[in-house]
Amino acid sequence: MRIRGVQRMRLWGRMLRNRLAPGALILLYHRINELPTDPQLLNVRPGHFRKHLEILRKVAQPISLREFMNAHRERRKLRRVFMVTFDDGYRDNLELAKPLLEEYQAPATVSVASGYVGENREFWWDELERLLLTPGKLPYQFQIRIRERVLNFDLGAYSTYSVSDAKRYAFWNVAHPVCPTSRHSAYLVLYSELRTTNVAARDEALRELRLLAGDGATARADYLAMDRQEIRQLRNGGLIEIAAHSVNHPCLSCISPAEQQSEIRNSKTDLEKLLGIDVQGFAYPFGASADYDSHSLHFVGRSGFDWALSNYPAMASFHTDRFQLPRVLVGDWNGPKFTHFLREWV
Numbered sequence: 001m002r003i004r005g006v007q008r009m010r011l012w013g014r015m016l017r018n019r020l021a022p023g024a025l026i027l028l029y030h031r032i033n034e035l036p037t038d039p040q041l042l043n044v045r046p047g048h049f050r051k052h053l054e055i056l057r058k059v060a061q062p063i064s065l066r067e068f069m070n071a072h073r074e075r076r077k078l079r080r081v082f083m084v085t086f087d088d089g090y091r092d093n094l095e096l097a098k099p100l101l102e103e104y105q106a107p108a109t110v111s112v113a114s115g116y117v118g119e120n121r122e123f124w125w126d127e128l129e130r131l132l133l134t135p136g137k138l139p140y141q142f143q144i145r146i147r148e149r150v151l152n153f154d155l156g157a158y159s160t161y162s163v164s165d166a167k168r169y170a171f172w173n174v175a176h177p178v179c180p181t182s183r184h185s186a187y188l189v190l191y192s193e194l195r196t197t198n199v200a201a202r203d204e205a206l207r208e209l210r211l212l213a214g215d216g217a218t219a220r221a222d223y224l225a226m227d228r229q230e231i232r233q234l235r236n237g238g239l240i241e242i243a244a245h246s247v248n249h250p251c252l253s254c255i256s257p258a259e260q261q262s263e264i265r266n267s268k269t270d271l272e273k274l275l276g277i278d279v280q281g282f283a284y285p286f287g288a289s290a291d292y293d294s295h296s297l298h299f300v301g302r303s304g305f306d307w308a309l310s311n312y313p314a315m316a317s318f319h320t321d322r323f324q325l326p327r328v329l330v331g332d333w334n335g336p337k338f339t340h341f342l343r344e345w346v
């Protein structure tokens, strides 16, 4: 049985190698961690990430974005290569991802939202989760203002969210078709509102919610971005490259051109000041085609970036627009599921 299993694995490996021929595969990760909940599906457990690297290493060659861009400039064809990228700049990229990237000698690019570096606050989507989907108390009914609009919420029985409630609904994420409680419905409404408004309105809405929750803005240690020293440490060894990812992580197409310009330019200069290097890459926050527009492309091109990463599934080649490189989002999949994913879409 065991030998047949090994043979089957080898066969799969050969099939994958043959399929992974045209162009380069750019993988998108966010976090490598063990977390109690993952409503936005951003996390991959360390054991699964190790498996992904092991499988990738068998079927393709890891390269850096820098190497990819050299091939892009020279209009050189790439075959059976992959790149690993991380967005946002979570601290676990240093603590849990880097050792595995080193073990498998896989270069990676980490795109950092510079406004969160060294801040004792969570990324806005994590803070929203903490305020609504971790144990705590909110009024039965409340209002949140987002610019000129007033949103009304009625939490009813879930005004108090207990430890056992949080445990019971820990499985929930945005892909789940049903909201199990009024808090989950409120989370979805607010997430979509905050994602599409500007940074000032978003921060003000979160401040209102913190006040209502009587929350002292106690950030969870596991949800923090790296600080300045940690970003430098992440680069040590030369395997990991840093790219920009805006300052405050807004949806760029949802804010004014002037706001876009400052988000894009300042994220570059912030990181350059911090690292003393030229930051060449940018990753659009959220990254789907609706999340940036012609102004974003203009400002990224004019700010001195050499390339930019989007978030749509395709293979990258020298034909690809270097300011809209495709990426494939990876989930918290075990080995067989990851193998299936590679086989399915390549």
Ligand SMILES: [Zn+2]
Pocket (backbone or CB within 6 Å): 087, 088, 245, 249, 285, 286
């Ligand atoms: Zn991001």
